[in-house]
Amino acid sequence: METKALHKISYGLYIVGTEIDGKYAGCVVDAFIQSTSTPPTVILCSIKANQTNEAIRQRGEFTVSILGEDVDPFVIANFGFQSGRNVDKWANVPHKIVDGLPVLEKAVAFLRCRVTEAKELSTHTAFFCDVTDAWLGEGEPLIYGDYQKSMKTKAMEAFKAFKERKA
Numbered sequence: 784m785e786t787k788a789l790h791k792i793s794y795g796l797y798i799v800g801t802e803i804d805g806k807y808a809g810c811v812v813d814a815f816i817q818s819t820s821t822p823p824t825v826i827l828c829s830i831k832a833n834q835t836n837e838a839i840r841q842r843g844e845f846t847v848s849i850l851g852e853d854v855d856p857f858v859i860a861n862f863g864f865q866s867g868r869n870v871d872k873w874a875n876v877p878h879k880i881v882d883g884l885p886v887l888e889k890a891v892a893f894l895r896c897r898v899t900e901a902k903e904l905s906t907h908t909a910f911f912c913d914v915t916d917a918w919l920g921e922g923e924p925l926i927y928g929d930y931q932k933s934m935k936t937k938a939m940e941a942f943k944a945f946k947e948r949k950a
């Protein structure tokens with residue numbers, strides 16, 4: 784099998800925002816799709832071992848901030864290269880709280896999702912969700928392949944600089 788064929792499937796990049804034990808949680812994801820438009824439903828594939836997965840189970844809902852082409856690479860590093868079990872990721876980025884859950888200050892669009900069903904896969908949980916609210920921001924969405932090609936290195940550098948500042 785040519786596994787590289789799977790790299791030709793297009794994705795965006797998204798920040799999931801949720802809450803666990805009274806603290807905000809979340810991570811960056813690409814495995815997020817619209818499943819039906821009427822009614823609006825989506826599916827999120829979430830790594831079982833992550834705090835975000837635990838938080839979504841507890842809270843039963845989450846927000847999605849759809850990242851734009853001009854996103855600061857640090858945002859991706861902050862939400863994707865460390866766990867909320869060790870750090871308050873939301874404190875590191877401009878954000879606001881909408882109806883009790885965090886979203887980025889700036890994104891292309893925002894969704895609020897309520898879990899209706901969870902299917903356990905080997906390493907991930909597929910959360911089936913209703914979209915309960917949605918609103919527009921500004922800009923064009925970042926494509927995951929473009930992140931891999933031209934932003935991943937910048938995200939790694941931004942994270943290294945952040946860690947050095949903290950040390």
Ligand SMILES: Cc1cc2nc3c(=O)[nH]c(=O)nc-3n(C[C@H](O)[C@H](O)[C@H](O)COP(=O)(O)O)c2cc1C
Nearest residue numbers: 810811812813814829830833834835863865866867
């Ligand atoms: C570019 C990128 C894409 C990612 N896509 C997903 C994804 O689709 N689903 C997922 O559960 N984790 C994904 N991750 C991994 C989580 O963001 C990462 O494991 C994070 O540190 C989990 O943090 P948490 O323990 O606070 O939930 C991705 C990470 C990166 C850098």
